[in-house]
Amino acid sequence: MSKRAVQAxxxxxVLAPYLEQLRAELEIPVDYPADALAEAEAAAAQTFDVAQGDARQDLRDLPFVTLDPVGSRDLDQAFFLRRVEAAEGGGAHGAAAYEVLYAIADVAAFVEPGGALDAETHRRALTVYGPDGRFGLHPAVLSEGAASLLPDVDRPAVVWRMRLDASGELLDDIDVRRSMVRSRAQLDYGSVQRQLDDGSAGELLLLLAEIGQLRIDAQFDRGGATLEVPDQEIERSEDGSRYRLVLREPLASExxxxxxxxxxxIAAARLHRRAGVGIWRTLDEARVEDVERLRRVATALGFDWSPSTSYAEFVRTIDPSRPEYAAFATEATRLFRGAGYAAFGTPENPDVxxxxxxxxxxxxYAHVTAPLRRLVDRYGTEIALAYCxxxxxxxxxxxxxDALPGEMADGSQRANAYERGTVDLLEAVLLGxxxxxxxxxxxxxxSPTGGADGRRAKATVLLRDPAVRARVVGDASALELGAxxxxxxxxxxxxxxxxxxxxxxPSQAPRRG
Structure with a gap:
């Protein structure tokens, strides 16, 4: 194998003209209309002064931090975590053990309803990411500037104050207010993970891990489950001159x-229910026949999944280091398809x-934490603010x-097609x-091809170097799942x-089973 060609x-x-062609095919918006850009620039120039009576609580004394991939500029979220003293934990809402303050960029403070910028965000619905840049829901003057929760600058934000009991369960006394915050640091996943691993993490990051694990456990206890498929990602060189494909395992810090x-x-959905108005992110339950099919796949791969064990319980037992893990995780994604949005409290859909x-x-569950990058979050946030x-x-x-579910579906389709298209393109260039x-x-x-002899199969093969997923047709005996x-x-x-x-x-590499 020619390692030098891959590593280069x-x-x-070389990719630039192909990417430009792909964006044109998918009608990915690149430039902003002049009137929308002018509104964004004017909004970015405004000031927010708590001392002069702006209707915001001043939380600039709290040491919020952000946590994102290295180099991110569109920072939607910042957090501050603390333990609750026993004396503070009683009352009608039960015994609190933790307090989570989650600051979200206050995008509605910069976008005038009914204006040109508002109309453009509805046309885009989502920020689209590619190897050569991001094509934002909002112009960079907002998403990477005045509205972004960058470190060491005062920023308007919507702050969610949530309390959890000792098991990590969310209590009912949820509060949401417009605020002013000042992030103290822009952290990244890799450095945070290293601090957690080597024991140098401070109290805030230790609390992040503690609360995060409690919430993971609570999700499984509710019957929810997520199985991380190794990400096929485009990696850019430091000077931006070259790209390569890599498989990356998600970090615990993420x-x-x-x-x-x-x-x-989840807190937002509770407030929407109480308000009788809302828009929720939805995903139907996996069909029984799909779970049974996945159970048969697990058995074929050598996993021990007993009939009395649920999917959520089973996935907690899987060792991601097993070579069959990627095959099982890929198959498991078929359980949960058809995500959408459900709006209610409107003339068209009045009932919860x-x-x-x-x-x-x-x-x-409701989307409210990424308003710089996702249109629907601005609306979900405003409902929670009004209720509180x-x-x-x-x-x-x-x-x-009522129009948002369709707008988000269209935007997601474009973004997903662009992401898949850029990976397909890079795969072709790297394998050339x-x-x-x-x-x-x-x-x-x-899966079998349905040929006359029944001995042929079509399959997806995952290569490790370069990290390519590609279709292949061949002898069914050589294309068994996980082989x-x-x-x-x-x-x-x-x-x-x-x-x-x-x-x-068939490879000579042994299968573990």
Whole structure:
């Protein structure tokens, strides 16, 4: 195998015209209309002064921090965590052990309802990320500047104050207010994980891990479960001149941080229910037949999944270091498909829905923690603010709710297609120099082709270097789910963003089972 060709990566200038073509095909918005950009620039220039009577609580004395991937500039969330003293923990709401303050960028303070910028955000719905940059829901002057919770500057924010009991359960005394905050540090997942691993983490990060693990446990106890599939990511060189594909295992620090966001989304759904107005993120329960199919897959891969054990209980027992893990995790993603949004409290949908929970989380849930990057969050946040303030939900919020599920679906479809297209493109470019070479992989999806002899199968093979997922058709005996396999690169076409592989032989690498 030609390691040098893989390690060199793909030159950014080679990919640039292909990426531009892909954006044009998918109608990914790049530039902002002049009137929308002018509104963003004017909004970024405004000032927020608590001392002069702005209706915000001043929380700038609290040492909030952000936690994101290295180099992020669109910072939606900052957190501050503390233990609650015994004397503070009593009262009508039960005994609190932890307090979570979660600051979210106050995007509504910068976007005028009904204005040109508002209209443009509804057209985009989401920020789209690619190897050569981000194509934002909002112009960078806001998303990477005035509205972003960057360190060492005062920022308007919406702060969620949530209390948890000793088991990590969310108590009912949830409060949401417009505030002013000042982040003390911009942390990244890798450095936080190293501090947690080597014992140098301070009290705030130890609390993050403690609360995060409690919330993970609570999610499983509710019957929710998530199984992390190794991420196929595009990695950019420091100078930005080259790209390569890598497989990256999520860090524990990422999951702990994600649990704070999920906690806030669950809190938001509670407030929406109380208000009788809301928009929830939903995901239907997995079908019984799909769970049974996955159970058969697990058995074929050598996993011991007893009939009396639920999916949520079983996934906690899986060792991610097993080579079959990637195959099982890929198959498990089929359980939870068809995520959407449910709006209510509107003339079209007046009633609070029943059975509209998010099955992977096993709770009612709303998106409110990423308003710089996701349109719906601005609306979910305003509903919670109105409820906590004891006032009516603004009409501009209610009037937009029924259209939001469709707008978000369209935006998600574009973003997902662009993400998949960029990976397909990079796979084709990286494998171009390796045509006719043989590479090791593992079968992560496999099904019969329906041919006359019944001995053929179509499969997805995951290569480790480069980190490529590609379709292949071959002898069914060589393409069993989870099997190591050797494939030959037959073709790689960047114009069509396609790769063709053929099966050479089963790999000699032993399977663990």
């Amino acid at each position: 990566g793909a030159a950014a200038d 999951e702990f941080n994600a649990q704070l966001s999920l906690l806030t989304g 829905p029943s059975g509209a929970s998010h099955s992977a989380i096993a709770a009612e 303030a004891g006032r009516e939900v603004p009409s501009w919020v209610v009037d937009a709710l 120099p390796l045509v006719s070479e043989e590479l090791d992989g593992i079968v992560v999806e496999s 190591p396999v050797v494939v030959r690169v037959e073709s790689a076409d960047p114009d069509k963003r396609t790769v063709t592989l053929s099966v050479v032989s």
